[in-house]
Amino acid sequence: MKLTNVLKMTAAAGAILGAQAAYADVTFGALYPFSGQLALLGEESARGLELAVDEINASGGVQGEQIVLERGDAVDNNQAIGEARRLISREGVKAIFGSYSSSRSIAASQVAELSGIPYFELGAVADEVTGRGLQYLFRVNPTAEDMADTIINMIVDKVAPAAGKAPGDLKIGIIYEDSSYGTSVSGHEQRLGAAAGLNIVTSLAYPASTVDMSSIVLDLKQREIDVVLQTSYQNDSVLFLQQSHEAGFAPLAIIGGGGGYSTQPTADAVGHDIIDGVLNADFTQYVVNKEFTPGIDDFLAAYQEKYGTEPRSGHSLTNYVGAMAVLQSLNEADGFDADTIIEAVSAIDIPEGTTAAGYGVKFGENNQNERARMMGLQWQDGKLVTVYPDDAAAAELRSRN
Amino acid sequence: MDVFLQVVVNGLLLGGLFAITSVGLTLIFGIVKVVNFAHGEFLMIGMYATFLISTKLGLHPYAAVAAVVPLLFVLGMLTQKLLIEPLMSARNHDIQIFATVGLSTALINLALLLFGADIATTPAYGLRTAIEIGPIRMLVGQIVMFGVATALVIGLHFFLQRTRSGRGIRAVAQNRAAAQLMGINVSRVYMITFGLGAACVGLAACLVAPLYPTSPGIGTYFVLTAFVVVVLGGLGSIGGAFLGAMIIGLIDSLSGFYIGSDMREVAVFGVFLLILILRPQGLFGGRLKLSHVS
Numbered sequence: 001m002k003l004t005n006v007l008k009m010t011a012a013a014g015a016i017l018g019a020q021a022a023y024a025d026v027t028f029g030a031l032y033p034f035s036g037q038l039a040l041l042g043e044e045s046a047r048g049l050e051l052a053v054d055e056i057n058a059s060g061g062v063q064g065e066q067i068v069l070e071r072g073d074a075v076d077n078n079q080a081i082g083e084a085r086r087l088i089s090r091e092g093v094k095a096i097f098g099s100y101s102s103s104r105s106i107a108a109s110q111v112a113e114l115s116g117i118p119y120f121e122l123g124a125v126a127d128e129v130t131g132r133g134l135q136y137l138f139r140v141n142p143t144a145e146d147m148a149d150t151i152i153n154m155i156v157d158k159v160a161p162a163a164g165k166a167p168g169d170l171k172i173g174i175i176y177e178d179s180s181y182g183t184s185v186s187g188h189e190q191r192l193g194a195a196a197g198l199n200i201v202t203s204l205a206y207p208a209s210t211v212d213m214s215s216i217v218l219d220l221k222q223r224e225i226d227v228v229l230q231t232s233y234q235n236d237s238v239l240f241l242q243q244s245h246e247a248g249f250a251p252l253a254i255i256g257g258g259g260g261y262s263t264q265p266t267a268d269a270v271g272h273d274i275i276d277g278v279l280n281a282d283f284t285q286y287v288v289n290k291e292f293t294p295g296i297d298d299f300l301a302a303y304q305e306k307y308g309t310e311p312r313s314g315h316s317l318t319n320y321v322g323a324m325a326v327l328q329s330l331n332e333a334d335g336f337d338a339d340t341i342i343e344a345v346s347a348i349d350i351p352e353g354t355t356a357a358g359y360g361v362k363f364g365e366n367n368q369n370e371r372a373r374m375m376g377l378q379w380q381d382g383k384l385v386t387v388y389p390d391d392a393a394a395a396e397l398r399s400r401n
Numbered sequence: 402m403d404v405f406l407q408v409v410v411n412g413l414l415l416g417g418l419f420a421i422t423s424v425g426l427t428l429i430f431g432i433v434k435v436v437n438f439a440h441g442e443f444l445m446i447g448m449y450a451t452f453l454i455s456t457k458l459g460l461h462p463y464a465a466v467a468a469v470v471p472l473l474f475v476l477g478m479l480t481q482k483l484l485i486e487p488l489m490s491a492r493n494h495d496i497q498i499f500a501t502v503g504l505s506t507a508l509i510n511l512a513l514l515l516f517g518a519d520i521a522t523t524p525a526y527g528l529r530t531a532i533e534i535g536p537i538r539m540l541v542g543q544i545v546m547f548g549v550a551t552a553l554v555i556g557l558h559f560f561l562q563r564t565r566s567g568r569g570i571r572a573v574a575q576n577r578a579a580a581q582l583m584g585i586n587v588s589r590v591y592m593i594t595f596g597l598g599a600a601c602v603g604l605a606a607c608l609v610a611p612l613y614p615t616s617p618g619i620g621t622y623f624v625l626t627a628f629v630v631v632v633l634g635g636l637g638s639i640g641g642a643f644l645g646a647m648i649i650g651l652i653d654s655l656s657g658f659y660i661g662s663d664m665r666e667v668a669v670f671g672v673f674l675l676i677l678i679l680r681p682q683g684l685f686g687g688r689l690k691l692s693h694v695s
Contacts, residue, residue, distance in 0.1 A: 206663065211622050212415050219657075234519075239613070
């Protein structure tokens with residue numbers, strides 16, 4: 001008798017507490033590929049969002065309510081759609097954050113748009129994410145075009161002067177994997193490069209699943225290319241850098257675009273001596289001028305404490321900065337209905353040099369953050385060091401030869 | 402001229418890579434008559450095994466052959482015994498294809514679970530060193546691979562032609578029912594053949610691992626070309642597969658340099674279609690009778 005009473009009371013108390021907690025919480029969706037081929041960087045991206053939520057919750061939550069993240073596993077495009085539906089209709093999320101992969105983002109954001117739920121893209125780079133005129137989709141991170149922009153400006157401002165040549169005298173060769181990622185970045189490179197007066201000699205596509213790039217290397221060598229721009233995944237980055245080295249092809253500069261060139265396993269696979277001096281444009285990484293990225297040390301400390309390792313790439317930082325900007329703005333709003341959220345984020349105006357990623361936040365045309373930009377990076381002594389732009393640089397760009 | 406020679410040599414060395422990764426598939430395809438879509442994943446398993454042996458035990462990747470080849474042999478036998486054989490009597494033989502596709506997906510995801518999506522690098526032990534012969538540059542590892550591929554093809558040819566087990570295997574390939582009537586244990590021959598095919602992949606893995614970074618999806622990079630090589634060679638002809646691999650390697654390299662890297666696959670598959678139209682049985686088809694009563 002006594003025992004059942006205790007049980008009853010506990011259950012009642014639990015129910016009340018639970019109900020109160022549920023009442024005082026606001027749920028957001030975290031839609032990333034948590035399993036499958038993209039799991040590594042999908043998880044890495046989600047960690048940034050989680051750290052932002054932890055930080056906001058620790059300082060009192062948004063509008064006094066604690067944030068609860070409901071995970072959705074976007075293992076492929078179909079599941080991204082299914083999970084977006086589940087988050088919206090079953091979990092009742094007020095907004096979705098995601099999603100690392102551009103194709104997952106494009107698929108899932110359609111669902112959110114139709115349901116009138118805001119979708120915050122914190123990491124996917126493809127043009128089409130914001131190019132579709134969606135009303136409820138906002139992107140905080142820099143895009144494929146920003147990547148090409150950083151690469152071309154870095155050639156004009158840094159690479160050419162370091163080689164003692166006029167930018168127009170450099171022979172530029174563009175190579176890219178032939179899916180939409182490589183095609184869109186290289187397209188921007190050609191357009192922006194031509195506008196900057198660069199001499200783009202050749203542009204070669206290849207399938208990312210290639211097992212041999214020797215003919216491309218020979219072609220570039222024969223044309224006496226000075227600067228190679230490669231947009232690639234990991235395997236083809238490794239293959240190109242190794243085969244160039246083995247064929248004795250040593251251009252003035254090799255500049256990668258994004259993921260394939262940024263990870264430590266790529267550097268380990270290619271060899272630290274071979275990758276030394278190779279350039280890249282990507283999200284903000286950790287060897288950077290910390291006066292330009294205030295808060296990056298706190299981020300690193302929080303990451304280390306929660307996950308027990310160092311970040312594996314800049315994806316977590318980029319997602320963290322994007323999520324912080326959005327969540328802080330929601331704190332100023334009143335309520336969580338879609339139009340209130342949109343009004344709040346549209347008013348965000350964070351100047352450059354005040355976030356942990358360096359760039360500022362202000363949504364412009366198509367709800368794209370027009371202050372987002374990519375950083376120019378260089379492998380120096382086995383580390384990926386920020387060398388461009390000057391205000392973010394942690395070291396001088398080194399000439400390769 | 403120097404460049405042309407370099408492109409041709411690159412093509413032949415690439416052919417060596419294609420040959421060694423597709424010899425095992427030829428055996429399985431030609432004799433067990435199973436389209437093994439998990440072929441690439443066998444290669445992936447072999448490459449991870451080589452990676453683990455050379456990094457954890459500090460051994461030369463070539464020394465891993467002693468462990469990886471038997472490992473893949475057993476894996477192949479088990480695949481045949483536990484997965485393919487129960488489906489052999491199924492009314493529709495396509496079911497075996499679905500089974501190998503399932504095996505392939507399962508193995509890729511198992512590797513993702515165990516190793517993550519990142520690349521694993523097997524130490525090269527100087528195999529990535531380029532040596533120069535006149536104007537031509539080649540990698541030590543590529544030359545070894547070409548040599549081993551050639552030796553493997555010759556060795557398998559003699560095994561199939563001259564030994565009692567080889568004759569048994571050919572008999573089963575030619576006519577399963579008749580071979581069984583002659584007292585050949587067909588089930589055992591299939592297991593050995595599948596094991597041999599997988600063991601060839603294991604050998605390939607030890608040679609490929611120091612040259613290419615290993616990842617869970619690495620098998621898919623090689624498997625399509627392997628199928629092309631096998632069909633081109635004439636479904637089950639070992640020599641034909643070798644020749645097919647050389648042709649594909651040369652076309653890949655020549656078209657990549659002279660036409661453009663984006664046209665490589667167009668050239669490779671264009672020539673593939675052309676050869677199939679002119680010689681539907683493949684280059685060496687007909688040597689090894691494929692018709693079988695089952």
